[in-house]
Amino acid sequence: MRIQYKSAEGQHVTCTVKRRQFPITSAYAFTDYCAQGQTIPYVIVDIARPPTGVLNLFNLYVALLRSSGRDTIHLLRDFDEHIFLKTHSPELLAEDDCLALLNTQTSRWWSDISLQN
DSSP: OEEEEEOTTSOEEEEEOOOOOOOOOOOOOOOHHHHTTOOBSSEEEOOSOOTTSOOOHHHHHHHHTSBSSGGGEEESSOOOGGGGGOOOOHHHHHHHHHHHHHHHHHHHHHHHHHHHO
16 A cells, blocks of 8 residues: 655655554453452463562462363463462461451451340
């Protein structure tokens, strides 16, 4: 295809332009944090080390369980199998203990309230 345009200097310029079209499929990418609570029909998961260098079992759990089944999960590339053998970080374990304590306290509180009525 040939196009003509006027340059900044006022000259008429003719150029040949080739257009190439590629078939694409629209897709979305987001982090495991944004995927929490969603069930996604087809998932491609990248378990490679992220730019931050931190990948824990929680990230893996969320990423792998967003799909509706084993047949709809595809792994983008090979990964280090030892990541599944790591323990949780101490901070995450402490947060889990704190949440368990709050759950117990809340259950007791609601139980006490229901006994008073």
